[in-house]
Amino acid sequence: MRSALEGIVVLDHTSALAGPYCAQLLGDFGANVIKIEQPGKGDQSRGWGPPFVGDVSAYYLGTNRNKRGLTLNLGSQDGRDIMAKLLKKADVLIHNVPRKSSRQKLGLDEKYCHGLNEKLIWASISGFGNTGPYAEKPGYDVIAQGMGGAMSLTGEKDSDPMRFPTPIADITTGIYTALSIVTALYARTHTGKGQSIDNALFDCQVTWLANVASSYLATNNPPQKIGNTHPSIVPYQPLPTADGWVIVGVGSEKLWQSFLQVINFSEIAEDKRFENNTLRLQHRQELTELLAKCLRQQNSAYWLEKLQQARIPSGPIYTPQETLSDEHLLSRGMVVELEHPMIGLVKSLGNPMNLTDTPVSYRLPPPLLGEHSTDILRELEYNEQQINELRDQKVI
Known part of the structure; x- marks a missing residue:
């Protein structure tokens, strides 16, 4: 079967969770995702452990399948030149560089990228977005959870503020950004042009207030902690x-x-x-x-x-272990196994979206740091001598 996003090239210049999760969703639907990381360091989540599987954190393994890995030093002119060539051919750029000055320095700012490729979907993920009083303020998932209102309501009546045990702001932002990208790609079929996406962890986390926000906005009555009960239904x-x-x-x-x-x-x-x-x-x-x-x-x-x-x-x-061994969940394909070149069989959570004609596919394990750099540069018509020089100069 043809994948829904087959032929779509996505540049994933993100780290941690929200951006990588977004790019993984697109990769599951067949997009050609290139994960771009700094030489010698890579995605910060590679070091977020234990647990580790071999030398790779389980955290990183959970959000980076269906991608090819390229290391690229955007602090160098050669690195920016390679990035420019990629941008000219790409359909989507996802980045999580919060400061405009940093984006300009790296060759990732909106105006420059659209100047190279007017069909590009430029997707920015940050803590607070690119506009407003908090623009460029640094933020992680836990900050968004705290400011997003839900942490103050989680737990029993007299308990302390409680973080949700998984990074729901990151995950939600990843999902919303993937949806934004697919929407922008569809809009491009009518307009012929790309557009920009500005998604924030704070905004996306606030959507979890849902009916709580609706009730407050309708009545001005402050919501209260209700623990495991429901505000409108018993039992x-x-x-x-x-x-x-x-x-x-x-x-x-x-x-x-x-x-x-x-x-x-x-x-x-x-x-x-x-x-x-x-x-x-x-x-x-x-x-x-x-x-x-x-x-x-x-x-x-x-x-x-x-x-x-x-x-x-x-x-x-x-318990999580009972969930992940439930026969119904397994029958729905929600635990995925992929063979990794260094650490053997890698398991991760599956993609929950089920389409009959263009289903998700699981093709590539999470890449090693720079694993596909040579292949990607060859596709950009660099020869072996040029690639070796770039590697010697620590551009890749």
Whole structure:
């Protein structure tokens, strides 16, 4: 099958997570992604460990498949000349250089790049974007999480601010930027021209407020921490059993009636305080205590079987290792195996987007530092002597 982005050339001049994750998504759909790194150093995430697999961090391995690796010293004129040749042929440049002066010095600024190639999609990822009072302010995922509002709401009522355990600002920005790029590529089919993308971790993290933001903007009532519960639905939360936990989502009155039949607990079924969702919200604590008393009479497997027979949204609460060995997840191709030239079989999370005619493909393991430099320079019509000279001069 033809890949959706076959023939699209993407220059990935990013490090850490948001940019590499974005470029990996594009690579999964067939784009020719060239990962450009500084000679001798490379992506900072190469050193983010333990754990390491051989000499490579697991962090780096998780976000850099389906790319070819080129080392390039953009501090040198020869390096900038090579980059200019790449830009003339590329469809997309993704970078995460936050300062305009630095972009100009490296030959990555918007005006210069579009001067070389008016069809280029120029995608900038930064902490706070290229406009506004915080433009060029440095930022990592954890800063965006803190300023994005969700950290102050995560956890139980009296707990300290809590970071989400994975870098959700980076991941979200990577997804939004990939979507922006695909949108810009589609727009180019009509206009014949590229455009610029300016995505910020802060902006993208704020989108996680979603219904919380909508409620606040509608009422001006400050949102409060509610732990594992839902602000508008009860019960919609983890509940304790005799040997662990189950999680349920009773999102309608029809489901509530089915739920009552499953638990068969008269103290709840006959209590007028729980007749409808509005009343259940008013008496959340009392209902939760009674549900815990009921469900602790049987183990999790018992309740899950009953709940699923009644088609009530429910499930176990997995550890990551249980998640990554779940038979359904594995059947959906969500754990990918690729053979790496130095460290053998490398596993990573799969791409969750499933298209019938242009599916994702997994072709290349994460590249070694500069692994494909020679091949890429040959494609730019450099000869062997020139390539050797560039390597001797530490341009590549």
